[in-house]
Amino acid sequence: MSMERAEIQSLKMPMQMVPERKSKEAWVKTGYIGLLTLFLLIFLIPVVLIIINSFKDEAEFYARGVLSLPLKPSLDIFREVWQLVEFDVKLYNSLLISTAVALLGLLISVLNAFAIGIGKIKWGKFILAFFVFAMVIPHEALAYPLYYMMKMIGLYDTKLAVILILSVLQSAYGTYLLSSVFRTFPASIIEAAKIDGCNKWQILMIVVALNKPALSLLLVFYFIWTFNEFFLPLIFLVSNANQTIPLAVTLFQGQYTGYATMQSACSLLGILPCIVFFFLFQRTLTQGLVAGGLKG
């Protein structure tokens, strides 16, 4: 927030210093930017309110309301919520599951795409259609049989169950995307590698090494998607020790309905990791990569 304001301020400054030279166009520009800034501020009000109310105690909230700034900002509420939610456990679970799914999902995607995009195997298009099916299928159409299966093999209420299912489901997108990326991989490089006596694993390594940007993009997407996943973790991770952050935050609100600032502090704790990821991966995330759907 403050960064945005500072940026806009610095843009206005030079114009304000020479008001007599301000042309009509400059006025229009300032007006437009002002309107846009106002719109963005209104748009972000929910996030701002969550932030300011997380630093108040309950008494102050009920006395002064949701819109006032905290009188004596304190971290006490966070400490309390952190302990109630066992936030460190939830953070660990979320990071572990997301990282595992990102890596395993990527591995599956690369192997699939290597066969389809580089190997150009027969029926490749047909097989891809199956992966598209896995991409669009609603999870509730798989949930009960998977739930039953995991209960039978003793993986119900384990992080491993969620990791396996989500890796496979998400690898469908990567298979689709990487197949079209690999298809355009120069055949001459592969021919040269073959002449040098490389086997298929070595060729795979070359393809991986030369497609690092696409692969890291997939890693980021898998990680974030898994972190945000709700439906399957809700079904599979019932015990407190296995739950992820979105699950814990949602269940916390249901339990502490009357505690306004605890709820907001809990949401803020839940958002913070995402904001960290956002700054780490901003470039990748806002590139607007379309679901590989642009190339048929």
Add this chain to the structure above:
Amino acid sequence: MKTRLDRGYYWFLIPGFLLFIIFVVLPFIANIYLSFTRWSGVGVPQFIGLKNYLRAIDDFNFWLSLKNNVVIILVLTTIPTVISLFLAVFLFQYVAVKVGKTTANIFKAGFYLPQIIPVAIIGVIWKWIFQPNWGALNVILEKIKLGNLAQNWLGDPNYALGAVLLVMVWFQIGYPLVIFISALQRIDPQIYESARVDGAKGLRMFFSITLPLISPEFYVVVLTTIIYSLKIFGPIFALTRGGPGNATTVASYFSYKNFFEFSNVGYGATMSTIISLIILLITVVYIKLQNFESTEGE
């Protein structure tokens, strides 16, 4: 050139293909089978033919869930798409040019922010804002002397779906925005130059150049949004649990409740099978249309 060596590529597909069979294909087939049975989740499913489907035809809540999904589709494919198209053009063709790329990127990131928050937590935040007594929305309405508009937003069947839709629109905007901006970056500026030379102006250029050129992205946004709207679950769970009554229930929540609350597995499977078939149909039609367009273009 086709030697034995090339057949070796099939081996690389085997792990992915097996996992895909185990975790997607078999559960999906099992789910279809369950839709023809009565089963509480314990013991052996009892085959009852089409009874679940016949029951669904007369079930008010079944149709209400589908109707709510359709309303969500209609709202999410239009409002955020139009707002973000306008924002994208304004950010890319005005702010980035007249003020600077950094400023445009900051605005883009700001509008994109809700997209990175887990959608269930989005639900939690807005439920907090909609709280009837101390929630920010009613407090703000009070402050601007519109207190008589204050409502129990999520508790009143007349407003609950509208409140959910507001949240979804807020969440959604960033997604088409980044896609449209990247689409605009793709367009060759020379096209605009020559149009300008020919005397074309702002709106005209938007409708006869920008819009046709970004239509591929437009289709993708619409398709993915339709599918997303049909799958929607997290925000409903966090905001209303389908309530009050069944006012905001959706297909996925309908299935969830039948699976895990009513122990009515067969009936839940019926709904999820129907939704899957709708989604598959839409996807197939979309792919056909896309192939048709691309072959026509050549």
